Amino acid sequence: MPVLWIALIVLAAAAIAYVLARRSALASAQGDVRRMHSLPSYYGWHAFILTALPALLLMLAWLIFQPLFIENRIASQLPAEATATATSQQLAMRDVRSVADGLQAAISSGAITPEEMEAFTNDPSTLRARLGEAGVALGGNVTSETLEAAQNFRALASTMNLTMTVLVIGVALAGAAIALKQVRPDFWARNAVERTVMGLLIFASAIAIFTTISIVFSMVFETMNFFRQYPWQSFFFGTTWSPVFHGNSQLGIVPLLWGTLYISFIALLVAVPIGLFAAIYLSEYASNRVRSFAKPLIEVLAGIPTIVYGLFALVTVGPLLRDYFAQPLGLGSSGTSVMTAGLVMGVMIIPFVSSLSDDIINSVPQSLRDGSLGLGATKSETIRQVVLPAALPGIVGAVLLAASRAIGETMIVVLGAGAAARLGLNPFEAMTTITVKIVSQLTGDTDFNSPETLVAFALGLTLFVITLGLNIFALYIVRKYREQYE
Amino acid sequence: MNDMRIAERDVSTSETKIAARGVQVHYGTTHALKDVDIDILNGNVTAFIGPSGCGKSTFLRCLNRMNDTIAAAKVTGSIKLDGEDIYDAKVDPVQLRAKVGMVFQKPNPFPKSIYDNVAYGPKIHGLTRSKAELDNVVETSLKKAALWNEVKDRLHSPGTGLSGGQQQRLCIARAVATSPEVLLMDEPCSALDPIATAQVEELIDELRGQFAVVIVTHSMQQAARVSQKTAFFHLGNLVEFGETGQIFTNPRDPRTESYISGRIG
Amino acid sequence: MSDISSHRGSSSLLVADARTKRRNAAEARFRSYGVAAIAIALIALVTLLISIFGNGASAFRQTFVTVPITLPAETLDPSGNRDPAEMAKVTTIGYGNVLKAGVTAAVREAGVVPEGMADSDIAGILSQEAPAQLRAMVLENPELIGTTVETHVLAHGRIDGFFKGRVTMESAQRDSNVTPERLQLAQAMTEKGLMSSGFNWGFVTMPDASDQRPEAAGLGVAILGSLFMMFVVVLLSLPIGVAASVYLEEFAPKNRWTDVIEVNISNLAAVPSIVFGILGLAIFINFAHLPQSAPIVGGLVLTLMTLPRIIIPARAALRAVPPSIRDAALGVGASRMQTVFHHVLPLAAPGILTGMIIGLAQALGETAPLLLIGMVAFVRDYPGGLFDPASALPVQVYNWTQRSDPAFVERASGAIIVLLVFLICMNAIAIILRRRFERRW
Structure with missing residues (x-):
């Protein structure tokens, strides 16, 4: 039975349990709501939760573990040469799965009758053609082992599906029965319901933790795989990046890291002065009218998707820099360059610097400004010598956050910086970054057992660690700074 | 603090330092100060008293144009310092404030060292030519503020690390360091404990030998203790201005009397 | 005393001395840096928009x-x-x-x-x-x-x-x-x-086309794919985001565990988006065997990415509801849960919704994580459901920039105009909501 149907049945049962429990609660109190601990609807909700929640959780767990279980069982039936290495087992299992899926699709659409199915068991060579006619394409011809495994796969899957259906509906009904039995006027239904809701709330807030854990795990395992095939010393200290298909790649992170830092540096060189001066002007000089239109307009820059900046770099800024700066100065003829990506990225992070600095400058107490102005300092002297030093830690935090933003930025560098890994100083040359290489190693046809693909996970982990370190440090500084004036 | 002892009244016959005539202040649509006429004399402490919101601080801030920093405030009338109108278009408020220093309600030392706090004014106004001269100014200012002995060993530790009373005396030293001609003090003791208050009051009395001092206070006892002249403000009006002794012992206006006897406020 | 005063240039207030003039010039200079900074930022914004509209309007x-x-x-x-x-x-x-x-x-x-x-x-x-x-x-x-x-x-x-x-x-x-x-x-x-x-009209309704026929390339599949993904994001992130913010703001005890969650959320909000793409590839595609290029996977990845960006403003909205409201409800005998769901949450709803829409707008424009989960594939069939291959608006832009025919640059810029129109609409709704229901206590 399809999962959706089971879920609907469970929910329908829960709805019925709600109505029954509510009615029986009212009946047990002879219709006098005041004699019950909780409002009647809470008895209903209690029944609803007890019916639906355990059943749906069971179904979810089953759906997660069933494929793993089936995979294990089928893999043990495959011939020994297919399961010799992890790669060959994965390939064999992929074949089995696609044959099984193909058969399932063909049979459910009626293109192949179950009787025909029997015939294929003896002669699998015609299966591919027959499935092809039925609109299911297979990668290669089907061997009898694969077909047998696929048949076992289907049989096991359907048995387990049936078991799951029975179990899930059984749990739902049992839950409904227990809930209905509990309905008495002195049962604290509201508290029971609220406990469950609280559990759900806690679960929702723990999703952030799960996300972090899965980010770390998804990258750590594949990174370990990578380091098993490629020495970590060469990765972290190698100065050449030249992935080659089928071995002998040189996968040193240094040129990528250099490109990343160089571009981020230029971006900060653009964004920090502009963002800081904009923040100073807006918070210290601008009239309310100017502030009310300039501030949102600058923040629009932060709301524009990065792909837009990427295209801007590619079609406007890149050619402009090439034709008017790089070529006349004899510095290169590349449209994509460190400068292109850095400038555009700098524009993108202006609002990150300016909004946070604006907040921070505003939180410097007015009494300090008064003290300085009262001594006859000009506004700019007050800002430079009193406000900015007082706000410095917070501004450093803002700049670090912007830096982490720049280091992790992808689309601008994919479209603006180029793909050539290079260790150089010429800002008008194309260079590449960690994020660009993650994209290029993980898009298109990928083989998750070759170091050329797995390196992307090691790059991702490095990127994650760098940005996380910057963020934690920056948030710590900003938080410390805020405490100072609270 | 029921001590209503009146300070020695050796009102000097010295010349007028600041003369205010017909001063009005509007904050947007609020009429905060109405038609104030007052003369601040050299070598005197002038106290502004009155219930909160009466306009005394507003008037004080007019005297060195600190109201300029509030966009909505509009000041009319004339305020003359040594015969020059400080609201004249040619007057640079920066130059004015160097002559008319200010100490604020809450101690507001800059987040810098004690030394840098005091040296800030002389530095921005370019009052000294050498490091030695600056050291000298810092030392004399701290001595004038009766703080030197407490901080001379830690001049380079942060000013924010001092106690409240010390911080306020540091702010006074900071104001004194630019050698102003008038010193404005906006409730300088309201955030301090009684002992620190006594120290600051003593200091104020010493300072009046060098500048005209104007102090806003919500404490009548304090006004009585430190000032020679007292002005009573009420609802934006200057109700009465005169010798401190006369205001406290023989007020002419019934409103002054009610306030002093504790019926307004 | 007197030795200091003697350094003062002019004793009259009406004549500015040389030093004051210099200082005022420095003041004007400093101020002009601020004006210049704002001008540069705004010029960059205008240039960006002109470049995109100029290239894409056709x-x-x-x-x-x-x-x-x-x-x-x-x-x-x-x-x-x-x-x-x-x-x-x-x-x-x-x-x-x-x-x-x-x-x-x-x-x-x-x-x-x-x-x-x-x-x-x-x-x-x-x-x-x-x-x-x-x-x-x-x-x-x-x-x-x-x-x-x-x-x-x-x-x-x-x-x-x-x-x-x-x-x-x-x-x-x-x-x-x-x-x-x-x-x-x-x-x-x-x-x-x-x-x-x-x-x-075909530009908005037709599917993508191959390299040789840029004139036939349209955004139909991409728009549909983006809508499907936004559907998943709303369906998941609204309840989860609200539940998490309610817990953290209203019920969570102030202890170590809560601290960990809070630090976690603020850090997740700053994790580079491409890392979420790696997560999606490793967990949803390689581990859970969900189909590549499917809006469901894109939606899940964007949900995880958007959640912290929704939780932060939602918590601020809950915090803005004054404690007196809670006291009043508790005072008449409501349970804490009833207090939150009957009083606090409805009052905070406009703020939460505003944050939600802005988070969605960010998710709509996100490209990098979608590249890794295969949404960059060439798809010509309109997706019929969440599990069918589809493209997405920003990914379609990227896709077209990789084609050789310059006609695709025009298409890519045009696609951005469509994307920006969606974003402007969403932000306009958020601003209207905020203006309409903003409450100050």
Whole structure:
């Protein structure tokens, strides 16, 4: 039975349990709501939760573990040469799965009758053609082992599906029965319901933790795989990046890291002065009218998707820099360059610097400004010598956050910086970054057992660690700074 | 603090330092100060008293144009310092404030060292030519503020690390360091404990030998203790201005009397 | 004392001394840096928008050929029973021949063919997509067969580029896809009204097209894919985000565990988006075997990415509800849960919703994580559900930037205009919500 149907049945049962429990609660109190601990609807909700929640959780767990279980069982039936290495087992299992899926699709659409199915068991060579006619394409011809495994796969899957259906509906009904039995006027239904809701709330807030854990795990395992095939010393200290298909790649992170830092540096060189001066002007000089239109307009820059900046770099800024700066100065003829990506990225992070600095400058107490102005300092002297030093830690935090933003930025560098890994100083040359290489190693046809693909996970982990370190440090500084004036 | 002892009244016959005539202040649509006429004399402490919101601080801030920093405030009338109108278009408020220093309600030392706090004014106004001269100014200012002995060993530790009373005396030293001609003090003791208050009051009395001092206070006892002249403000009006002794012992206006006897406020 | 005073330049207030003049000049300079910074930021914004709109606005206009075409029954419906199922056996090649003949006849009749242009060259002004357009039109309405119909089909991309100034007579000489004769023919046809340019609905509705036919490439699949993903994001992140913020703001005890969650959320909000793509690839595709390029996977990845960005403003909105409201509800005997769900949450709803919409807008424009989960694939079939392959608006932009034909740059910029229109609408709704329901306590 399809999962959706089971879920609907469970929910329908829960709805019925709600109505029954509510009615029986009212009946047990002879219709006098005041004699019950909780409002009647809470008895209903209690029944609803007890019916639906355990059943749906069971179904979810089953759906997660069933494929793993089936995979294990089928893999043990495959011939020994297919399961010799992890790669060959994965390939064999992929074949089995696609044959099984193909058969399932063909049979459910009626293109192949179950009787025909029997015939294929003896002669699998015609299966591919027959499935092809039925609109299911297979990668290669089907061997009898694969077909047998696929048949076992289907049989096991359907048995387990049936078991799951029975179990899930059984749990739902049992839950409904227990809930209905509990309905008495002195049962604290509201508290029971609220406990469950609280559990759900806690679960929702723990999703952030799960996300972090899965980010770390998804990258750590594949990174370990990578380091098993490629020495970590060469990765972290190698100065050449030249992935080659089928071995002998040189996968040193240094040129990528250099490109990343160089571009981020230029971006900060653009964004920090502009963002800081904009923040100073807006918070210290601008009239309310100017502030009310300039501030949102600058923040629009932060709301524009990065792909837009990427295209801007590619079609406007890149050619402009090439034709008017790089070529006349004899510095290169590349449209994509460190400068292109850095400038555009700098524009993108202006609002990150300016909004946070604006907040921070505003939180410097007015009494300090008064003290300085009262001594006859000009506004700019007050800002430079009193406000900015007082706000410095917070501004450093803002700049670090912007830096982490720049280091992790992808689309601008994919479209603006180029793909050539290079260790150089010429800002008008194309260079590449960690994020660009993650994209290029993980898009298109990928083989998750070759170091050329797995390196992307090691790059991702490095990127994650760098940005996380910057963020934690920056948030710590900003938080410390805020405490100072609270 | 029921001590209503009146300070020695050796009102000097010295010349007028600041003369205010017909001063009005509007904050947007609020009429905060109405038609104030007052003369601040050299070598005197002038106290502004009155219930909160009466306009005394507003008037004080007019005297060195600190109201300029509030966009909505509009000041009319004339305020003359040594015969020059400080609201004249040619007057640079920066130059004015160097002559008319200010100490604020809450101690507001800059987040810098004690030394840098005091040296800030002389530095921005370019009052000294050498490091030695600056050291000298810092030392004399701290001595004038009766703080030197407490901080001379830690001049380079942060000013924010001092106690409240010390911080306020540091702010006074900071104001004194630019050698102003008038010193404005906006409730300088309201955030301090009684002992620190006594120290600051003593200091104020010493300072009046060098500048005209104007102090806003919500404490009548304090006004009585430190000032020679007292002005009573009420609802934006200057109700009465005169010798401190006369205001406290023989007020002419019934409103002054009610306030002093504790019926307004 | 006196030694210091003597350094003062002028003793009169009415005359500014040299030092004050210098200081005021420094003041003016400093102030002008601020003005310059703001000006640079705004100029950058304006340049960006002008560049995108300048390049992309023309994507919404397209050149069409309008000629009468006779639809011969013998080739298009050999069985003669007008049954669409049987007629579908005739491929686009058959329709291509019909179209070619029709157009050649029409332009010959109009007398617009340049001297010496061969008949075989004439059909080159048509898009390679044109036969498919004709076929679709006929299959939809089989009664047309045997008649002569006024047919409206796409012109070739180079012809379109000629009218948009991208292709010139000189460039046509070096181009294997177009000849100067064809451009002359196109010019002449325009004068006779056989060729015209009009609003290009197809750009918004049609699926992507291959490298050779930029004129037929549209955003239909991408828009649908983006909508499906946003559906998943809303469905998951609204309840989870609200639940998490309610817990953290209203119920969570102030302990280590809560601290960990809080630090976690603020850090997740700053994790580079591409890392979420790696997460999606490793967990949802390699581990859970969800299909590649499917909106469900994109939606899940974007949900995880958007959640912290929703939780932070939602918590701020809850915090803005004054404690007196909670006290009042608790005071009449409501449970804490009832207090939150009956009073606090409804009062915070506009703020939460505003944050939600802004988070969604960010998710809509996100590209990098989607590249890793295969949404960059070439998809021509409209997705029917969450598990079908689809594209997404920003990914389609990226996809088009990787094509060689410059006509795709116009398309990519046009796609960004569509994306920006969506974003402007969403942000406008957020601003209206905020203005309308903003409450100050």
